[in-house]
Amino acid sequence: MNGLLGELGKKLAERWLSLLVLPGALFLAVAAAALVLGHGHALDAGRLAREITRHAGARPVRTAGGQVLLLAAVLAGAAAVGVVVQALGALVERLVLAAGWRRWPGLPRAVARRRVERRRRRWDERQAAWEAASARARRPRPEDRPDPAALHKAAGDRDRIAPERPDRPTWSGDRVHAVAVRLDRDHHLDLATVWPPLWLELPAAVRAELTAARADLSRAAALAGWAVLYASLTVWWWPAAPLALVMALTARHRVRASTDAYARLMEAAVRLHGTTLAVALGLLPAAPADGGTGRLPPAGPLDRELGRALTRHLRPRREPGAAADPPGG
Template sequence: MGGLWNELGKKLAERWVSLLVLPGALYLAVAFAARTLGRGHPLDIARIAREITTFAAGPEMTGLGGQIVLLVAVLLAAAAAGTVATAVGTLVERLVVADGWRTWPAPLAYLAGLRAEHRRTRWDAADRAYHERRKRAMAPDPADRPAPALLRAAARRRARIAPERPERPTWSGDRVQAAALRLDRDHRLDLAVLWPYLEPVLPEALSARIAEARAALVRATTLAGWALLYAPLARWWWPAAPLALVLALAARHRVRSSVDSYARLLEVAARLHAPALAAQLGIDHTGPLTDDLGARLTHHLRTESPPPPEPPDRAPDGRTRAVPAARSDG
């Protein structure tokens, strides 16, 4: 048992160092450079070296106690910066996935609605262009048919806006929503209703892949959180601006990639393993997922709303009549 706790402690320490301390230490280094160099000497590395040498030669740093205090202070500050970046990343995730965006505070919900409407307009235009080319591709005369590459290019332009007709203000939000839309359209299956019951019965390998895709999304949004933390440093030190931009672009790419993998795995899990869940629930079905099974699963698993309160029993004179307590004959 002691070996298990030691191994668990090592893994937690490794995650603490890799996720919080190391990125936080880099952030502290950039902040120190911004404070030391400022706008006047943005690339003067020798100036930083002199500042560090002067600080290290100070009387408070010559003793072991001062060095320990400095090390602890740096570790705590780095961990604090990492915690802030993680919290900002959580907010970024909520914004990019945009689940329930209509319930956001008034200014955000209004702007998100405008964004969603603009994306729908663009998607509709791209969808019309795609279907026009597809219709031409079915022309009887081969000379009138467009090149297959043009049809694929039209499909890619539409997919860059959203995989399905947009309902949310972001691509990532619509990518997750697309999995639910396809399952509802193809099999009349409500993914939001099914998932809490399906997730515990998935095979271990598939569950691990879904968990890894979800963790990759968290890491990507945390990287976006770091980009937002680096951006204010550009006010004092301009090299922080390109650093924040690079982190933001990398975070955008990683968010889209991880969201695409996560949504794809959700759809795969539902299509492949919904019949197995139906068998565990006692629903008679053989074969793959069908429209009938999807509708039966959704109806079986959906939780009904609480019933309305019953009106009080009133006496003929209009006063509320007391309901007698149940008698016990025992």
Template sequence: MTGLLNGLGQKLAERWVTLLGLPGALFLATAAAARTLGHAHALDLARLTGRISGWAKAPVATSLGGQVVVLGAVVVAAAAAGLAAQALGAGVQRVALAADWHTWPRPLDRAARVLVTRRRARWAAATERYRRQRDADARALARDGQRADPARRRAAYHAVRRIAEEEPERPTWSGDQVHAVEARLGRDHHVDLPLLWPHLWLVLPESTRDEITAVEQALARACALGGWALMYAALTVWWWPAAPLAAAVALTARHRVRAATALYARLLEAAARLHLTDLASQLGIDHTGPADTALGEALTRRLRASSTGRPRPSSSSSGPPAS
């Protein structure tokens, strides 16, 4: 038991250092440089070195008690900065997935609606270009008996998918990745995924749940990185070099959020398609063969009837939870 507790404590300490301690200490160092140098002496390393030397010679920093107090203050401040970044990251995740954008306060809901309209227009135009190219290739094949170079058709297809895999319903690319899963499962299996998911989660194998949870955690870490970007952006008030630093962190966060969301959406879809029959068996629904629209309709009717009187999740509700 003692070994288990020691191992758990060590893992928690490592997690604290990775997620809060080191990033928080780096932010505190950057904030100290920002307040010390300002805009007028933004790149004056000699000034920064001199100020640090002065702090090191201060009485509070030369005594053991003072060093303990300073170290404790730095640890607490770094942890507080890390917690603030994670709190901001939760907001970043809400904006990135944009599941409830219809309920955002004004003028955010209006801005989101404009983005959705623009994304739909771009998607429709890209889809039309792909269809024209596909039809042109088909006519060339019928006329000449030879397949046209697929490069243009593939490029047009990937241009559509860069916008969204299905017709956009949310103001962000990441949000539409999750929405596309709901749309495809609704179209292919007549499944209401937000209604189905809590029940499906309980019948998934442990290995599948672990995979989805790991991706969820990666998404949360990526969004927390976006929270750090916002905090670094705030330092530009005192120090302009914080702007490129914040931009670099934000671009990294954007890449990681998109990658994690894409993988999360694929895992949700795969889990649903592979285990619908398992859920049907647990609910006592007779079905043979692979999942089809009849099974999806039966599951939806059964689960919707069991939740009568409670609000039904809309298609714009939050992506299926992982627990």
């Protein structure tokens, strides 16, 4: 037991060091350089070296106690910066996915609504262009059909806005929302209702893949939080601006890539293992054991009838007059 706790503590310490302390210490170093150099001497490496040498030669720093206190202050400051970045990353993640934008306060909600409407108009135009190209591609005479590249380009132009008709103000939010739209359209299955029980029935390997993809999204959002902090240094030091810009562009790319990977895995998990949940709930009989493994694979595909059955079975139902009953009555 002690060995297990020791190994767990070691892993937590490594994670704390890699995710919070080291990036935080780097930010503190850049912030110190920004305060020392300012805009007037932004790229003066000699001035920075002289200031570091001067502070390093101070009497308190040369003592063992002073060095311990300095190290403790740096570690505490780096950890605090890391915590701030984690909070900013969570906020960025919420804004990027925009799952509950209709419940946002007045001005942000109005901005999000206008953005959704604008994205819908653009998507409808691209969808109409794709449908026209698709209709031309089905013409009987080959010489009347357009170049296949035109059809692919029309689909790409539409999907760059959103995979399905926009419902959220961001591409990443619509990418996750597209999973729910497709499952409802193809299988009459409500993802929000079915997903929590399905998660409990997923194999460990599938849950590990989904957890890793979700963690990638959180780390990408945290990188956007670092971009915000570095952007704040531009008040004192203009080179922080290109640093923040590079971080922001990288974070944008990584957020989109990780969101797309997470959405693909989520949709695949529902389509592949929805029948497993139906068997666990008794909505679908299990097929005979195969290959001597003792496992009971589900019988039948995930179709619309089964999707409706899963949704009806798992959706909470309120009995008439239940709201009037006293708690615990």
